[in-house]
Amino acid sequence: DAGVIQSPRHEVTEMGQEVTLRCKPISGHDYLFWYRQTMMRGLELLIYFNNNVPIDDSGMPEDRFSAKMPNASFSTLKIQPSEPRDSAVYFCASSRDVFSGANVLTFGAGSRLTVL
Amino acid sequence: AQSVSQHNHHVILSEAASLELGCNYSYGGTVNLFWYVQYPGQHLQLLLKYFSGDPLVKGIKGFEAEFIKSKFSFNLRKPSVQWSDTAEYFCAVTSNTGKLIFGQGTTLQVKP
Numbered sequence: 001d002a003g004v005i006q007s008p009r010h011e012v013t014e015m016g017q018e019v020t021l022r023c024k025p026i027s028g029h030d031y032l033f034w035y036r037q038t039m040m041r042g043l044e045l046l047i048y049f050n051n052n053v054p055i056d057d058s059g060m061p062e063d064r065f066s067a068k069m070p071n072a073s074f075s076t077l078k079i080q081p082s083e084p085r086d087s088a089v090y091f092c093a094s095s096r097d098v099f100s101g102a103n104v105l106t107f108g109a110g111s112r113l114t115v116l
Numbered sequence: 117a118q119s120v121s122q123h124n125h126h127v128i129l130s131e132a133a134s135l136e137l138g139c140n141y142s143y144g145g146t147v148n149l150f151w152y153v154q155y156p157g158q159h160l161q162l163l164l165k166y167f168s169g170d171p172l173v174k175g176i177k178g179f180e181a182e183f184i185k186s187k188f189s190f191n192l193r194k195p196s197v198q199w200s201d202t203a204e205y206f207c208a209v210t211s212n213t214g215k216l217i218f219g220q221g222t223t224l225q226v227k228p
Contacts, residue, residue, distance in 0.1 A: 031214060033216065035218075041220075042206075042218060042219070042220040042221045043160075043206060043218040043221065044218075045215065045216065045217060045218070048214070048215065048216075050214065055213070055214070055215075056213070056215055091159065091160070093160075104162050104165065105150075105160075105162070105216060107159045107160040107161075108159060109158075109159045110159055
């Protein structure tokens with residue numbers, strides 16, 4: 001298994017541009033999570049999906065952020081328009097089940113975003 | 117609402133010293149508890165987890181954690197750290213909604 005795959009690994013963009021981050025979860029995992037990591041705030045949960053349906057998006061900072069999961073093997077996190085304070089590492093993670101003792105979140109390598 | 121608090125933000129130890137990183141959570145119901153580690157330049161990896169049973173949980177690389185329900189704590193320990201343990205450590209908690217919340221993280225620096 002290739003694990004959770006995120007793209008791009010690095011993105012540098014200018015303020016005001018649209019940014020799209022992509023994630024391919026592990027096959028068979030029903031849960032998908034988007035996190036943002038910054039020095040100031042640590043790891044923040046932005047949104048998570050169960051069976052492609054958003055369950056909790058209370059962590060999404062503002063309307064500039066949106067996330068979709070059109071099918072079980074793909075999710076996007078979009079920022080439009082981007083701002084310098086959005087600079088962070090964005091992690092995607094997936095898990096088979098969040099209730100069983102065997103469950104573990106598997107994280108992707110992250111997408112490092114820099115907004116100039 | 118769930119929350120996780122890690123008391124130590126930055127810890128510096130010499131090799132062979134003992135380690136204990138504090139973690140307290142706020143949630144009244146049944147919780148599942150985790151410690152994740154992030155080595156420099158890498159993504160998060162699971163160290164250990166607690167779902168039920170023995171409150172003393174053993175993980176990889178000699179780490180262990182003890183769940184004390186009365187104190188809402190899940191402290192991470194290692195009797196003797198190595199230089200390779202230099203990393204950032206995150207405590208996390210999930211409730212029955214499946215939402216996984218992380219603490220702020222503790223940066224551990226081990227001096228050779």
